[in-house]
Amino acid sequence: MSHSAPIPCAIGIDFGGTSIKPALVQGAHILQHGDPINPQGHTAAESLAAMESAIRSLCTGLPGLVPVGIGLPGFVDSLHGIVHGLSNVPGWDEVPVSAILSERLKVPVILENDANAMAYGEWLYGAAANTRNAICVTLGTGVGGGLILEGQLYRGSQLAAGEIGHTSIDYRGISGPYGNLGCLEAYVGNHQISTRALTAYAAAGKSAPSAECTPKDLHDAALSGCAVATGIWEAVGTELGAAFANIVWLLNPDVIVVGGGVAKAAEVLFPHIERSLKSRTSPVMNRHLRIVPATLGNDAGAIGCAALALNART
């Protein structure tokens, strides 16, 4: 007769540019969402106080406070729990978040880059479960990535690995941030997809589905048989497949998980990714490889962070 231990809980916090979303997490499940906090227009100290309060509130019904994991969009020292700076939130330069919150809460508080947190969540409980080597890519305004190699989150020597959006598909191509030519994000980021589509509609003498021509609009247009929209997804899939092929030659993974807003266009996008990738890799490499949509959606980051917090040594 055996008693299985109860699955431990942790707080997972998905720190976004316009909303900090705390949640009480148990394994793959979000038990309760806390009230979101807007970091814009507030100092880091104010947001940290609001986060402390939200954490205490989410733990009200528990025997005590539980470990906390926070996924942040920016350059984060996950080893020492320090935020070096956030992409779209001013005032977070060199903030020792783990030290501040763990001092107040007396529980472990860990930080992680948001793309890494999502990758870890998808690997542990989502689309990459039961694999050894998984690449997770998020397609949105930016293109992020996280790597699980040999069953471990791989962070690299300066904790800055996994920047798939900054890898290049054309060494003489379009310039991205940091001046790197052919930067993937400069081709398949949300805004770039919209801009390219608007240009293509104008060139074809057709009216675009909307003034913004968002990926969602282009998805619907492609499903309605619009050749311009289909052409855009074909180009984006070709480019993503080329970037993924480089990862495959280098890392020979089991699976590439694709998440984020653009990935919602899976039915019009994935066949082109797969065609492009297959034409650029060897059978040994691509025979067992799966390209799959993320399954945890917006919860992946909080779930991954909570799991990382429970793994942390106190």
Next chain:
Amino acid sequence: MSHSAPIPCAIGIDFGGTSIKPALVQGAHILQHGDPINPQGHTAAESLAAMESAIRSLCTGLPGLVPVGIGLPGFVDSLHGIVHGLSNVPGWDEVPVSAILSERLKVPVILENDANAMAYGEWLYGAAANTRNAICVTLGTGVGGGLILEGQLYRGSQLAAGEIGHTSIDYRGISGPYGNLGCLEAYVGNHQISTRALTAYAAAGKSAPSAECTPKDLHDAALSGCAVATGIWEAVGTELGAAFANIVWLLNPDVIVVGGGVAKAAEVLFPHIERSLKSRTSPVMNRHLRIVPATLGNDAGAIGCAALALNART
């Protein structure tokens, strides 16, 4: 008072397309080279018998036979010790080399892809010593690579990782093997460098340094101030820097070790690699990164294999 244990010996065998080179290895040192064996025109069984004899001969002065590591150019199942096939040596399809030789010799016999073996040697005792994350690239007729990640040889899910020569620098570029467009090897492989140089000399109305226009010839020409040769190295360095930038964004390593014949042109090539790489990566990524020539030369493979053999569980 402490007695340090003697450094154990192992046999390292560098299996090349025209020469199988066995050696008795102790740590970073080759104690004795065995007679090379030509695999061409012989069956696998004949070559294996010659290897067995060479191994026994190299161990003559030792108390007994020692573990054996073999680095091979091709697709190798290092987990089960099976050669699936070799790049330029016919007759080696699905040969269980480890089982055959360890049955005869009663010592562990391990196999490894040659680029991985070289990477492991350079990481343990050469240019990448004392690093956690090292990328090793060999430039020659082909462009090979091996990855040491978090202090472990990273092989990937089908043991096929590290194929840097097949990553692409231009998704609409020159076609390589497997049909992948922009394949690095199709730009910077030995033959491609020579062909490009001959074309450049013809276009400039100048005579090439030799009919073959080898990388060695182009190195000497560049040192003599030849603008055509300098231009070739600038282009090759730009292309290598672009391929390395993709690796850096993805893996954020400590060091990239460059070995093989073309790397001997370090003084005319490395500054261009570094310029290209720096212009394509962020300061966080490139501030601590070193690009260094391999230091173990032709011995890296045998040294790496011998070390892997000593690590093997019996």
